[in-house]
Structure formats: C-alpha cells, structure tokens
Amino acid sequence: MQYGPSMPTFLVLLHRSGPQWDPSRPMQEQSDWATHASFMDELVDTGFVVLGGPLADEHRVVLVVVSESEDVVRATLGRDPWSETHLRVDSVEPWTIRLGPRPDDGRPAL
Template sequence: MDGGVMAVFAVTTGKGPNWEHSKGIREQAGWDEHAAFADGLVDRGVVLIGGPIGGRNQDDVALLAVRCADEAELRAVFAADPWAASGVLRIKEVRSWTLWLDGRQAR
C-alpha cells in the first residue's frame, strides 16, 4: 500500500477446489502458512477485521473488512495467500463498503 487514499471492501472467501471437506478449517493443508499470511495482512493494516462466517452457504469460509486502494490491488494482495496459490481458498465476492459505524475504538 502506497499511503494514498484507501477504500474498504467486504470480502467473502469460499472453499477452493483443493479444500478437504472431511477436515476442519485449522486442519486444511497449509494452515500455518495461511494463518501467518493473514496475520501479516492485519499487521500491515490491510485486514481490519475478519474471521470464519456461518451462514446459508456451505461453501463460505470467511468475511473480512479489507483496506486497499482498489479491487485490483486487493486481488493481487490475496493472490499471494498460500491457500489461494494452492487452491484451498478463493475470493467469492468483493463489495465496496463505507464504514460509518465502528464501536471497537469506543470500548
């Protein structure tokens, strides 16, 4: 990130073709590498909040609030995720998100 104006996006990730359905999220191949990558995105201020999401679709993995200059940069950043590279995880949806409310700092 170059320090310019950053947008926020809601990113939904989904199970990729190499997701092992018989295993839990932390049992997937390359979990430690993926977790280290994700922690690095938090440290760099790219991922604001995120984690596994429940819901109607069994394919959903996580919902993230992500700060990047644009969607192209976001996709380039996430392409370096070891899980994306190995087909365990994929980006399902990217939507722009204007954050008006954030109670995390007030507490």
C-alpha cells in the same frame, strides 16, 4: 479513525472454499494451514486486513480490508498460499461506513 473525505476505503471480501478444501477437516487441519495463517497474520499486522473469519457454514470467509482498489485486494490475496486452492475470491465490494465509533465519542475506534 477519521470519518469523511480522508477516511480509508474499506472493502468487504467474500471467499468460498476451493477445490483442495477438505470439508471433513476443520480449518486448522487443512493442508498448508500454518503457511496460510502466517500470511494472514502478516496482513493483519500491516493493517491491510481489519476483520476476518469464517461464516457459520465454514465454506465462506469474510474479510474487511483497507485498500485503494479491488485490483490491489485481488493481487494481495493472490499471494496467499491458499489462493485458488483452498479459498477463491467470490466478491469484493466497497463498504461505506455510516455507523460506528468515532474518535470524539469515547468509544474505542475500529
């Protein structure tokens, strides 16, 4: 990963559970889980999603994405089968990376 002007733009996204989220069931037992999981795996495979997963309360999910804008993030995640049903976008914030592995220090790149 290159740091500086050519570095990709990272955005941190916070999702909250939506109206069809059933708090009595684990994530993998929610309706349309397989379709949602497949969609998210595709976003990881294409490099759009870098990191992601639920917070401890399992009502909030954090994603780190690479995108040129919040509009692209919202449009992309709007195609998620869970969009507005099981998950709602709460916030999308640019993230300035100042600490982390660098290609020249021998540590693995993000």
